Amino acid sequence: xxxxxxxxxxxxxxxxxxxxxxxxxxxxxxxxxxxxxxxxxxxxxxxxxxxxxxxxxxxxxxxxxxxxxxxxxxxxxxxxxxxxxxxxxxxxxxxxxxxxxxxxxxxxxxxxxxxxxxxxxxxxxxxxxxxxxxxxxxxxxxxxxxxxxxxxxxxxxxxxxxxxxxxxxxxxxxxxxxxxxxxxxxxxxxxxxxxxxxxxxxxxxxxxxxxxxxxxxxxxxxxxxxxxxxxxxxxxxxxxxxxxx
Numbered sequence: 001x002x003x004x005x006x007x008x009x010x011x012x013x014x015x016x017x018x019x020x021x022x023x024x025x026x027x028x029x030x031x032x033x034x035x036x037x038x039x040x041x042x043x044x045x046x047x048x049x050x051x052x053x054x055x056x057x058x059x060x061x062x063x064x065x066x067x068x069x070x071x072x073x074x075x076x077x078x079x080x081x082x083x084x085x086x087x088x089x090x091x092x093x094x095x096x097x098x099x100x101x102x103x104x105x106x107x108x109x110x111x112x113x114x115x116x117x118x119x120x121x122x123x124x125x126x127x128x129x130x131x132x133x134x135x136x137x138x139x140x141x142x143x144x145x146x147x148x149x150x151x152x153x154x155x156x157x158x159x160x161x162x163x164x165x166x167x168x169x170x171x172x173x174x175x176x177x178x179x180x181x182x183x184x185x186x187x188x189x190x191x192x193x194x195x196x197x198x199x200x201x202x203x204x205x206x207x208x209x210x211x212x213x214x215x216x217x218x219x220x221x222x223x224x225x226x227x228x229x230x231x232x233x234x235x236x237x238x239x240x241x242x243x244x245x
Contacts, residue, residue: 013079016047025150027215037152062103084117090126133170140191180217207244
């Protein structure tokens with residue numbers, strides 16, 4: 001499918017097909033509420049695709065795309081949950097990398113994550129196999145992030161930020177909303193810019209609601225406001241920002 005950010009994008013879902021499995025319970029999520037936010041998959045691992053499942057499914061699709069002479073610009077690891085929760089995430093990345101090289105070597109591999117699991121060294125190492133690491137940061141202070149994203153325990157905001165910074169070359173993605181929770185107000189944006197300055201990503205993606213959120217009290221932020229936020233970030237930090245709306 002054509003993505004607002006990635007062109008002709010083939011999504012790869014490492015989460016269960018039957019339900020949402022995530023370490024966050026974001027109020028704006030298009031997939032609705034997370035029934036049981038968790039940082040440990042445990043017995044739910046049986047619901048996740050195995051490495052053999054991933055290889056078969058992805059290989060079939062890529063072969064078909066190649067046979068039909070259809071382009072693939074990106075392979076995006078995302079889906080209806082948090083991909084880094086997969087207990088074999090490093091192995092999954094190796095499978096994806098091998099199949100990409102075999103069928104569409106020019107395609108970029110992107111991983112979209114809520115950032116909570118990057119505190120684990122093995123996860124960070126596997127993330128470095130991707131061409132693009134897109135890390136979520138929706139607030140510059142822990143109180144607001146907890147209200148907006150509702151992370152599962154245990155959650156250490158400062159440890160997550162320190163781990164994100166170790167990745168070096170990554171993109172920050174931020175969803176701005178208003179209404180029952182507002183992270184687009186001046187004070188919230190100022191704190192967010194401080195954390196972006198600390199993280200030093202190569203790029204920032206700024207966007208707002210495009211689909212129905214879990215919390216019906218949330219509303220979209222105007223493009224004009226998003227543009228103003230992006231411009232302020234660039235002026236204060238020198239970090240490039242792009243608006244998707």
